[in-house]
Amino acid sequence: MSGDERHGLTVARLCRSFGGLQVLRDVGFRLDPGRVVGLIGPNGAGKSTLINCVTGVLAPDGGDIWLSGSRATGRSPDDLCRGGLSRTFQHARLLEHLTVLDNVLVGAHVRGRVGIVAAALRLPSVRHEEIRLRECAVRALDLVGCGHLADTPAHALTTGQQRLVSVARGLAGDPRFVLLDEPAAGLDDTETGALADALRQVAAGDVGLLIVEHHLELIMELCDEVLVLAGGGVVASGPPAMVRDHPAVVDAYLGTPL
Amino acid sequence: MTRVDGLVAQRRGRSAASATPPSWRAPVALGLMAAVAPVALGSWVIPLLVPVAISSVSAVGLSLLVGRAGLISLGQGALTGVGAFTAASVSVRLGAPPELALCAAVVAGGAVACALTPFLRLSGLYLSLATLVLALMFQRIAVLAEPVTGGADGVAMEGSLRLGFLDVSGETTFYAVAWAAVIVTGVLVANVQRSRIGRSFEALSVGEDLARSVGVRVTKAKSTAFVISGLCSGLSGGLYAYYNQFLTPEQFSVGQSIVLLAAVIVGGPRSPWGGVVGLVVLQVLPEAVDLGSDREALLTPLLLLVFAGFLPQGLVAAAVTGLGRLWRLGPLAHPSRSVVTTGPSERTADER
Numbered sequence: 001m002s003g004d005e006r007h008g009l010t011v012a013r014l015c016r017s018f019g020g021l022q023v024l025r026d027v028g029f030r031l032d033p034g035r036v037v038g039l040i041g042p043n044g045a046g047k048s049t050l051i052n053c054v055t056g057v058l059a060p061d062g063g064d065i066w067l068s069g070s071r072a073t074g075r076s077p078d079d080l081c082r083g084g085l086s087r088t089f090q091h092a093r094l095l096e097h098l099t100v101l102d103n104v105l106v107g108a109h110v111r112g113r114v115g116i117v118a119a120a121l122r123l124p125s126v127r128h129e130e131i132r133l134r135e136c137a138v139r140a141l142d143l144v145g146c147g148h149l150a151d152t153p154a155h156a157l158t159t160g161q162q163r164l165v166s167v168a169r170g171l172a173g174d175p176r177f178v179l180l181d182e183p184a185a186g187l188d189d190t191e192t193g194a195l196a197d198a199l200r201q202v203a204a205g206d207v208g209l210l211i212v213e214h215h216l217e218l219i220m221e222l223c224d225e226v227l228v229l230a231g232g233g234v235v236a237s238g239p240p241a242m243v244r245d246h247p248a249v250v251d252a253y254l255g256t257p258l
Numbered sequence: 259m260t261r262v263d264g265l266v267a268q269r270r271g272r273s274a275a276s277a278t279p280p281s282w283r284a285p286v287a288l289g290l291m292a293a294v295a296p297v298a299l300g301s302w303v304i305p306l307l308v309p310v311a312i313s314s315v316s317a318v319g320l321s322l323l324v325g326r327a328g329l330i331s332l333g334q335g336a337l338t339g340v341g342a343f344t345a346a347s348v349s350v351r352l353g354a355p356p357e358l359a360l361c362a363a364v365v366a367g368g369a370v371a372c373a374l375t376p377f378l379r380l381s382g383l384y385l386s387l388a389t390l391v392l393a394l395m396f397q398r399i400a401v402l403a404e405p406v407t408g409g410a411d412g413v414a415m416e417g418s419l420r421l422g423f424l425d426v427s428g429e430t431t432f433y434a435v436a437w438a439a440v441i442v443t444g445v446l447v448a449n450v451q452r453s454r455i456g457r458s459f460e461a462l463s464v465g466e467d468l469a470r471s472v473g474v475r476v477t478k479a480k481s482t483a484f485v486i487s488g489l490c491s492g493l494s495g496g497l498y499a500y501y502n503q504f505l506t507p508e509q510f511s512v513g514q515s516i517v518l519l520a521a522v523i524v525g526g527p528r529s530p531w532g533g534v535v536g537l538v539v540l541q542v543l544p545e546a547v548d549l550g551s552d553r554e555a556l557l558t559p560l561l562l563l564v565f566a567g568f569l570p571q572g573l574v575a576a577a578v579t580g581l582g583r584l585w586r587l588g589p590l591a592h593p594s595r596s597v598v599t600t601g602p603s604e605r606t607a608d609e610r
Contacts (some may be wrong), residue, residue: 077470087471093464095573097528105454106461109472112454116482119453120446126453133454139316173473 007068008032009054009085009177009208014063016046016053023049025059025232031177031208036199038211038219038240041229047212048090050229051179051247054089054210081110083214084176087184089170092162096155100146100165103154104137107169111136140168144198160191167198177208184215196222247258284531285441292437296430304433306545310537311436312497317533318443319490320447324488324519325527326451327483328463332515333389336396337488339510341367341495346413346505347406356419360496368494371484376478381466386561393512400507412506419500432501439497440534443490450486459483512576517541518560526572535573 007093008061011029016024023046041047052058055067065072067083075083086107094103112133114126141147144164149157157165163183170178183199184192196218203209213219219226219240224242228236236246243249292311295303316338316411318465323329330419341363349359377388407413418427426435450456458479461469466476488517499505517540540561542556569576 029399055471057470068568077467078473078475081471081473089471093468095460095464098460102457108470109454109461114454116450116455116486119450119455122449123451126449129454130452166275169472 006067006195007211009068009072010064010066011050011054012064012066014050014053014065015061016049016058017061023232024053025231026063027232027234028063029210029227029237031210033176033206033208034203035225036111036203036211037245038223038226038246039210039229040212040214040216044230046232047070048181051087051181051210051212053253055085055179071179074154081173081175082172085179086170086173086175086177087179088166088181090181090185092159092166094154094157094229095168096153098154100154100157101134101137101141101150103165104140104168104172105133107140108133109173110138124125129252136174137168139163140172141234142203143171144168145194160188163187164195164198167195171202171207175207177210178202179210179212181212182214184213184218192218200231210242259329266548267326281448284529285445286370288444288531288534289441292433292440293606296433303542304408304429306542307538308429308433308436308501309389311433311440312494312501312543313495313518313521313537313541314440314534315443316487316491317518317537318530319438319487319524320518321462321485321527321530321533322451322456322459322523323483324522325529325532326463327480328458328460329480330386330519330574331484331487332386332519333392333396334392334487334518335493335510335512335514335571337367337491338495338508338514339396339400341492342499342510343358343400343407343413343495344492344504345496345499346408346415349499350413350416351406352545356417356500357421357505358494359499360419361413362413363496363499364489368485368489369494371488371491374482375477375481375482377596378484390512393515396510397507400510407507409507410507412504415499415505416502418503419497436497436501443493444530444534447486447490449498451530455479513566516562517558520558522572523570524561524565526571526574526576528571529574532572532574539573539576541606 001084011030014024014026014027016057027046027050032157033137039047039050039219049058056072056075056079059074067080067085070083072080072083072085076090081256090101095106112129114129118126123193138147138150141150144167146161146164146168149161149165154162154165163186166184170180184195187195192215198210199222211219211223223240225238226236226240227234228246228249236243236249238246270533290305295307316334320331320334323331345359345363348354348362349356354362374388375393377385380388393555400444403409418425419432420426421435424431425433428431451459458469458474461472461474462476462479469476469479495510498509502509521536521540523536524539525534526532540558544557549557565572
């Protein structure tokens with residue numbers, strides 16, 4: 001195993017079928033810390049299935065996943081999260097009755113250690129941990145440009161703000177790799193710009209990002225590498241400039257050259 | 259400095275970064291009300307409010323399950339029964355002192371809840387059904403376990419509750435001890451709710467996949483919530499045994515579980531104190547206004563339907579929101595408070 005593999009997220013020959021329908025066929029990619037990889041493809045191409053397999057929600061039928069040098073195939077999502085793999089969902093799924101900061105604190109769960117007895121008795125260790133977790137959550141919120149919303153109830157947010165807060169929740173656990181499922185859906189241009197800036201900053205902090213997105217301008221602008229999935233297989237991969245003109249991509253997904 | 263932390267310098271000191279201070283308003287208010295009620299209303303309320311306090315201990319634990327983790331348990335009555343019969347067995351058969359019997363009741367309630375762990379892999383409806391089956395089986399098991407429970411004839415306690423030098427045989431003393439138990443249990447549960455463990459329960463209520471994605475071990479979290487509710491119900495059962503002095507399996511029916519669930523929903527499932535308010539509404543008001551047994555029997559299901567359908571946040575949250583609005587709009591309102599903001603003042607009752 002090379003030094004790179006010990007630090008990266010490697011997916012090799014991943015297969016997954018639902019009944020007789022093969023949704024993923026020998027899909028592979030590699031994500032290194034600090035790199036941004038985009039995953040595009042038409043609806044039904046298998047993008048969400050790929051994310052669900054990599055994050056342990058679905059068990060792949062074949063293939064291997066390696067996370068920071070450890071075999072991650074078959075591990076549970078919570079175990080992978082503790083190993084540094086975080087994800088966001090297509091829908092923000094915030095707790096609407098809680099404040100924004102409390103929602104982001106949910107994502108900082110993995111950083112906490114105190115037990116139930118200490119929590120019930122509110123021992124000093126709990127208070128110290130709460131302060132530390134809140135600082136983490138505030139930083140994650142600042143990172144996505146939502147620091148000013150910390151005390152706002154989640155139900156009062158716009159769709160775009162909800163998205164950004166869900167990204168902050170994904171970052172609050174200090175992950176090494178984050179898989180973002182359509183983070184720009186429902187965002188206006190300003191919010192998309194803020195999201196792109198935030199994701200650049202996150203990547204600059206040595207965090208690897210895999211972004212599933214239909215917003216092609218964002219993908220082409222932000223990513224170091226783009227994977228194109230169609231019919232369950234990778235039809236093209238490489239730097240954005242190369243991928244956008246690839247004939248297979250134009251045929252399978254884009255329709256017309258960008 | 260960690261990865262994400264290192265990206266953003268601390269630009270400002272922020273109150274949000276400090277730990278939420280404990281709120282003593284609710285337990286202090288409850289303690290004051292419990293202390294004032296017999297003086298203001300007369301001693302006739304004591305026999306009504308002691309059973310309310312005993313059930314409230316169980317309701318406090320149930321609120322954690324229902325309001326935070328989004329899990330519906332119909333087995334709290336059975337867990338209360340486990341606590342009650344354990345206290346009776348340890349006290350009568352083994353001759354143990356009341357303190358030990360109460361501790362055994364708490365442990366037994368938690369242990370039975372922990373034994374449900376294999377069923378916690380079930381979700382939603384099926385988990386609720388499993389707790390309902392527990393409730394249905396309990397009475398039969400209690401009848402069959404005659405050496406421990408006295409069977410269908412029941413078991414009589416020997417001696418009254420005594421905690422150290424405090425003799426709790428009088429109704430007034432029991433009243434004070436029972437309400438103290440409610441307040442202590444409520445504070446402990448509220449502390450859990452405000453911790454990282456409480457937030458893991460919140461994540462569960464959104465969805466198990468979300469909870470797992472933030473690192474929550476779902477079965478362990480569910481088990482923890484159930485065990486806390488079991489410990490509370492065990493204590494409730496132990497207190498009930500010493501208060502009632504006579505136990506039969508029928509006292510711990512599915513109906514009792516439904517009353518507890520209804521109380522939590524009516525009072526407000528997100529607050530540990532919601533179940534207390536719900537029990538006062540469901541058990542004291544019908545007696546106070548003399549509704550009659552038939553109307554009383556209808557009150558619980560009707561209120562359960564009304565609150566579940568139209569006021570799911572419950573009475574506590576509705577009252578706090580309503581009072582907050584009155585305060586901001588009233589003549590005493592500070593100019594800056596008259597503007598409806600989306601700041602911390604909009605937080606729901608459970609945050610207070």
